[in-house]
Amino acid sequence: MNDVQVLQKIKAYKAISPLAVHGGQKIRTKKFPPYLLIDQEVEDAVSKVLRSGVLSRYLGSWHQDFYGGPQVRAFEEAWAAHFGVKHAIAVNSATSGLYAAVGAAGIEPGDEIIVTPFSMSASAVAPLVYNAIPVFADIEKDYFCLDVASIEQRITSRTKAIIIVDLFGLPYDTQAVNELARKHKLLVIEDCAQAPGAFYKNKSAGTLGDMGVYSLNYHKHIHTGEGGVVVTDNDELAERLRLIRNHAEAVIDAKGDAHFTNMIGFNYRLTEMQAAIGLVLVKHLNPLVEARVENVHYLEKRLTSIPALTMPKIRKDCTHAYYLHAIKFDECVAGVSRNAFVNAVKAELEVTEWRETEGVKVNAGYVKPLYLQSIYQKKQVYGTSSYPWSLQPKGTETSYAPGICPVTERMHNNELIVHELMRSGMTKQDLDDVFHAFEKVWENRKLL
Numbered sequence: 001m002n003d004v005q006v007l008q009k010i011k012a013y014k015a016i017s018p019l020a021v022h023g024g025q026k027i028r029t030k031k032f033p034p035y036l037l038i039d040q041e042v043e044d045a046v047s048k049v050l051r052s053g054v055l056s057r058y059l060g061s062w063h064q065d066f067y068g069g070p071q072v073r074a075f076e077e078a079w080a081a082h083f084g085v086k087h088a089i090a091v092n093s094a095t096s097g098l099y100a101a102v103g104a105a106g107i108e109p110g111d112e113i114i115v116t117p118f119s120m121s122a123s124a125v126a127p128l129v130y131n132a133i134p135v136f137a138d139i140e141k142d143y144f145c146l147d148v149a150s151i152e153q154r155i156t157s158r159t160k161a162i163i164i165v166d167l168f169g170l171p172y173d174t175q176a177v178n179e180l181a182r183k184h185k186l187l188v189i190e191d192c193a194q195a196p197g198a199f200y201k202n203k204s205a206g207t208l209g210d211m212g213v214y215s216l217n218y219h220k221h222i223h224t225g226e227g228g229v230v231v232t233d234n235d236e237l238a239e240r241l242r243l244i245r246n247h248a249e250a251v252i253d254a255k256g257d258a259h260f261t262n263m264i265g266f267n268y269r270l271t272e273m274q275a276a277i278g279l280v281l282v283k284h285l286n287p288l289v290e291a292r293v294e295n296v297h298y299l300e301k302r303l304t305s306i307p308a309l310t311m312p313k314i315r316k317d318c319t320h321a322y323y324l325h326a327i328k329f330d331e332c333v334a335g336v337s338r339n340a341f342v343n344a345v346k347a348e349l350e351v352t353e354w355r356e357t358e359g360v361k362v363n364a365g366y367v368k369p370l371y372l373q374s375i376y377q378k379k380q381v382y383g384t385s386s387y388p389w390s391l392q393p394k395g396t397e398t399s400y401a402p403g404i405c406p407v408t409e410r411m412h413n414n415e416l417i418v419h420e421l422m423r424s425g426m427t428k429q430d431l432d433d434v435f436h437a438f439e440k441v442w443e444n445r446k447l448l
């Protein structure tokens with residue numbers, strides 16, 4: 001067949017195709033329901049704070065208000081109790097929480113921190129805020145968290161910490177990674193932005209490393225608009241985190257912590273209103289996660305009938321919080337590219353209320369491997385200088401070349417489909433529509 005004949009054949013196929021991507025009828029024409037968290041109790045809690053007139057009560061000096069106002073303190077106490085950890089430090093995002101954790105770890109310029117290439121960008125860029133070098137290890141092909149063997153390969157005499165993400169809601173390989181970290185005297189910073197409510201051996205995700213970081217941004221299981229929490233059982237790390245949150249350099253002289261002098265503080269403070277919302281919502285976390293688990297089970301029972309799809313595995317001794325539902329797609333079995341398949345599924349479905357601008361919440365490949373971002377490719381953070389990479393001795397420079405994390409690249413380029421259409425609030429009818437979209441595209445895949 002020559003090119004013209006091929007094009008004619010495609011046109012003819014499209015003319016008869018029932019697929020929405022070709023102009024056919026969509027499976028779903030109604031928007032999916034919003035992820036609704038704001039109930040009367042939240043409204044009352046916020047109104048109470050508004051009426052009190054105290055929207056924040058922090059002072060960036062050594063004073064009783066250095067630790068924040070009553071809502072922030074009550075929220076921290078409730079968070080620590082819920083997750084079974086000694087200290088919870090409320091911050092204004094997980095990003096600032098990650099930066100504070102790296103700062104509290106006492107990282108020096110030129111130190112190396114092992115990070116994942118498959119996450120939101122802040123999980124990897126945090127070391128650079130302290131002039132440390134992010135070193136990317138590869139992910140596990142079945143669970144998508146950092147792979148312990150790959151971490152081990154990346155350890156050098158300069159490695160000081162690991163930032164490990166409980167990706168999509170599943171805790172990292174806790175025993176293996178923690179043992180490796182202990183052997184090499186590395187701190188483990190657990191980025192638990194996506195996994196509050198998940199467990200490893202009855203221990204809450206977020207409390208599995210030396211410090212854990214949660215997000216309260218509006219995409220997360222529970223949210224306060226923006227916000228975050230850092231947790232730790234270590235008293236000294238906790239105090240450093242509190243100092244970094246609130247202008248350390250202006251506080252330590254009066255506070256009298258001589259060994260805490262080498263710190264710059266920021267304003268990472270959560271407001272009283274956000275804390276009041278968090279205080280209510282932390283009570284709802286478990287049922288919200290349970291609803292996701294139930295929805296995933298319902299959907300998976302149906303989706304497993306499609307031979308090209310593999311449902312996410314759950315690591316032994318762990319539970320999953322399903323921030324995202326991550327499905328693997330086999331292009332060889334399907335005979336069609338993952339991207340074409342996902343585009344066709346999206347065309348069958350509708351956007352989610354309140355998040356219309358984000359498009360249909362089904363995504364091919366999650367994020368581009370982070371080391372391919374310009375910041376790493378150019379190795380430039382400060383103006384045109386190559387600091388802190390310039391601190392690395394010749395011959396030991398960290399590589400960000402394409403191909404350094406082949407599993408991540410394969411997941412991104414060909415295999416992974418992630419979607420959010422299993423959150424609480426989705427009815428069985430909504431979930432059926434999601435399945436029928438996948439089923440319809442599967443049955444008509446030869447037309448793609």
Ligand SMILES: Cc1ncc(COP(=O)(O)O)c(C=O)c1O
Pocket residue numbers: 092093094095096119120122123165191193194214215216217219227228
């Ligand atoms: C794994 C991970 N880490 C960190 C963050 C940053 O969270 P925040 O928006 O609260 O700064 C996110 C946000 O999506 C995330 O998914």
